[in-house]
Structure formats: structure tokens, C-alpha cells
Amino acid sequence: MTEELKKGLEGVLVAESSLSFIDGDAGKLIYRGYTIDDLARNASFEEVVYLLWHGELPSAAELSDFKSSMAEERHINDDVQRLVRDLAEADEEPMAALRTIVSDLSAYDPDADADPTAEAANLRKGRRITAKIPTALAAFSRIRDGDEPVDPREDLDHASNFLYMLNDEEPDDVLSETFDMALVLHADHGLNASTFSATVTASTLADLHAAVTSAVGTLSGSLHGGANQDVMEALLELDDSGKEPVPWVEDRLAAGDRVPGFGHRVYNVKDPRARILSAESEALGEAAGTPQWHDYSVTIEEYLGEEKGLAPNVDFYSASTYYQMGIPVDIYTPIFAMSRVGGWIAHVLEQYDDNRLIRPRARYVGSEDRTVTPIDDR
Structure with missing residues (x-):
């Protein structure tokens, strides 16, 4: 084992992934073999999430089914809605609120007791988490501004529905397309801090909600998501x-x-x-x-x-x-999470598929020869 210290794990390879590739010298980003420029111009967020989770872009029929299954999961139940209201009225910081909400969603997930590595159950849980985060976030933002939440619509795509719930107004095509593109651009980015946090959590065989909650907490730090x-x-x-x-x-x-x-x-x-x-x-x-x-x-x-x-x-x-889209400044990072959850889930699925507990070591630099002084003599 090498004893070379790499602070922050910089330059250390800890996994193999087929999800995204970054060429930092050329300024190039690829998801599953497609350049980010190509995907941003020619694929929707739902198509990109499907690509990340399944490895291929969907056919028209597959996309229709996927979008429908996501849209059907947008509603949050009354208990979660009450939690969102409590957090908004308490003026909780948005990322802290989102962390709490994602964890709470686990209590109402029909697959909560499934084997943590069961792929079919995780895909269902992933759809629910991805679909419900925008609903909870829009409701949180509106409630703290003194407005009532707006129910999601199943006839709108992911990006348009969020803007609709946030502003109680259906966005025009320009806003919808621009926001959808922004979601595509943020969907994945290699083994960044929040994605690594999610995979570390998953490597213990904790469930998908725990992994995503870890990722949200990591993204909340100012050196990553703010x-x-x-x-x-x-x-x-x-x-x-x-x-x-x-x-x-x-x-x-x-x-x-x-x-x-x-x-x-x-x-x-x-x-x-x-x-x-x-x-x-x-x-x-x-x-x-x-x-x-x-x-x-x-x-x-x-x-x-x-x-x-x-x-x-x-x-x-x-x-x-x-x-310029009228989005409140302090929910920019939760919107980042709303997009990156697609990548987090993809990496967690990949981790479960070939799991090994992630357990690095630290070099000890403390004392070795101390003895305990009796408490009466300290």
C-alpha cells in the first residue's frame, strides 16, 4: 500500500464509472458517450436521466412511459406537505430543509423495506425522489413568501412543471427550454464531493434515501454547491x-x-x-x-x-x-440538487452493482506514548 498522502483525495482513482467523463484540459464533459453540448441542445432532462440510469437514450415509447411514470409521482402526501410548511414557516435554510425533506420521503416510500441493492426497487425509488423534490422545493419557496403551494401538473415536463409550481404560471417556451437545458447541464459531473458522499453511504449498504440525503448535505457546503x-x-x-x-x-x-x-x-x-x-x-x-x-x-x-x-x-x-428567470437567489443550490439527483442515483446504482465498502485510511500523526493520569491528579 502506498504511503503517499493525497489531501482531499486529489488525483486518486477510487472507482471506475461509465457515467460521465471530464477532460479538464480540453474543457470537455461527456455523459455516457454523448458530449454535453449535444445533450444540452438535443435532449430533455428526462431523456438524460433515462440515459444515466439505463445506459442508453430512450426510444419515443420508452421516453413517454418514463415521463408518465415520473409525472405520476410528483404529488407529496399531507404529512410531507406539513413538514414542508413547518420548515418554511420556521425560516429554515433551503438546503437544510431539502435535506430533511428527502430523508422524510423514505417514511412514505412503498419500497422502503426493499433490499437496498434491488435495482428495480431503486429505480422506482429514484423516480419518486426525483419527481417529488421539485414539488417540495416549490412549495417551500412559496410558503415562506406567504403564498400557498401549487399542485403539480402531470401534463407538463419536469422543467416546466417546476416553474409552474414556483410561480403559479405556466412558463413560456423560452423559459422552459432554458431551464430544462440548465437541468441537463447539472445532471452529472463525475465523482464530485456530493456524488462521492452518496457512493460512500451506498457502499455501507444504506438505502437510496440515505445516500441521496448524504449527497444533499454535502452539496450544501459553500465549497461545492453554493x-x-x-x-x-x-x-x-x-x-x-x-x-x-x-x-x-x-x-x-x-x-x-x-x-x-x-x-x-x-x-x-x-x-x-x-x-x-x-x-x-x-x-x-x-x-x-x-x-x-x-x-x-x-x-x-x-x-x-x-x-x-x-x-x-x-x-x-x-x-x-x-x-433572469425570476428564481429566488437562495434556492439556486436546491435547484442544483434537483438536477444532480439524477446523477447521484445513477452513481449509487453503479455502486450497488459492484459494491465494495469505501474505507480509506488516514496517516496517524499523534502521540503514541501517553499514559492516563488518575483523575484526582489532573
Whole structure:
């Protein structure tokens, strides 16, 4: 066994996966052999989830059945609805609320007592979790704003239904297509922190709800899932300051603050997802008459690229994209979870299929020769 220490497991291979591949030098992301550009332009979120879970894109009939089975699972029962209301009225932080809700869904799942590794049961549980998270999240957001929840509709696709439940208004095609694309872009991304957390939990033979709950908790940390909220809050700060973007960035850096949304543990160039969302943010800004958000972002990107050699990640442009869709800033990370749950479940299925308990070791650097002093002498 090697004794080389790899803090954060950086560069350490711990698994083989056929789900997604990242080329950090080329700025390339692939799901099951398809480039993210191809999928974002030509496949819906439901198609991508099916691809991740089953290995192939669905036929028209398979997609119809899959979408119907997901849509039928959107409703949450009265007990879960009461929990959502209690959390919203208590002003719980959105990711903490989502963590609690996902765990609670286990109590009402018909397959809760199934063998944790039973694939058919896990696919059913996966559909329920994926379908119910948007319903619970939209209800949570509305209740804390003083509005009543909006029941899901089975005739809308996954993206459109969430926007409908959030705003009590059916979105137009542009908003639906843009949001669906954003969900596709966030669906999977290799063995990132939250996905690894899910697989570690699954490796103990804990069930799917436990694994997804672990992933939600991991995603809640600011070093993983909170960057897009930080980006939008920074852009709003810039807008309020009355400064031009470059002086604002210079002042921020001089004060020792970073600009969120730049740099990535894997990519050494511009995140391919950021490239796609940049175009969507620009189009939304032009349509809404609010081009400043994209303009600010481009100016900041160009400056930090030229002066610091930094490239934006997906969060940098998802922030302004979501903002221009009227989505509350503090539910950006729960929306990330709403998409990434498709990838989490796919990785958990893969872990169960060839399971080995994940149990790394730490190098001990403490004392070895201490003795216990009797308590009366301490």
C-alpha cells in the first residue's frame, strides 16, 4: 500500500464509472458517450436521466412511459406537505430543509423495506425522489413568501412543471427550454464531493434515501454547491455599487476577497457548461431588456482571464440565467440538487452493482506514548 498522502483525495482513482467523463484540459464533459453540448441542445432532462440510469437514450415509447411514470409521482402526501410548511414557516435554510425533506420521503416510500441493492426497487425509488423534490422545493419557496403551494401538473415536463409550481404560471417556451437545458447541464459531473458522499453511504449498504440525503448535505457546503448564489449576490453588489465591473473587481481583490464562480478542481480552461449558459444568459437578458447581468459577467470573465489566468465555471453563468428567470437567489443550490439527483442515483446504482465498502485510511500523526493520569491528579 502506498504511503503517499493525497489531501482531499486529489488525483486518486477510487472507482471506475461509465457515467460521465471530464477532460479538464480540453474543457470537455461527456455523459455516457454523448458530449454535453449535444445533450444540452438535443435532449430533455428526462431523456438524460433515462440515459444515466439505463445506459442508453430512450426510444419515443420508452421516453413517454418514463415521463408518465415520473409525472405520476410528483404529488407529496399531507404529512410531507406539513413538514414542508413547518420548515418554511420556521425560516429554515433551503438546503437544510431539502435535506430533511428527502430523508422524510423514505417514511412514505412503498419500497422502503426493499433490499437496498434491488435495482428495480431503486429505480422506482429514484423516480419518486426525483419527481417529488421539485414539488417540495416549490412549495417551500412559496410558503415562506406567504403564498400557498401549487399542485403539480402531470401534463407538463419536469422543467416546466417546476416553474409552474414556483410561480403559479405556466412558463413560456423560452423559459422552459432554458431551464430544462440548465437541468441537463447539472445532471452529472463525475465523482464530485456530493456524488462521492452518496457512493460512500451506498457502499455501507444504506438505502437510496440515505445516500441521496448524504449527497444533499454535502452539496450544501459553500465549497461545492453554493457558488451560483454567491455569484448572483456579488453581481447584485456590483450593480448597487455604481462602479464599473473592472474597478469593482480590483477593489474586491485588493480587499482580499475572491470573485466567486471562477476556478474549478477539474477544469483548467473554461467550463463547457459555462460556455453554453453564457449564451442563454445573454439571450434572456436581451429578451427581458436587462442585458447588464450578462455584460457584467463577460467583462469580469475577460478581465480575470487576462490578468489572473482564471476561467469561469458553470456557476458563474447559471447565476444570471436563473436570476433572469425570476428564481429566488437562495434556492439556486436546491435547484442544483434537483438536477444532480439524477446523477447521484445513477452513481449509487453503479455502486450497488459492484459494491465494495469505501474505507480509506488516514496517516496517524499523534502521540503514541501517553499514559492516563488518575483523575484526582489532573
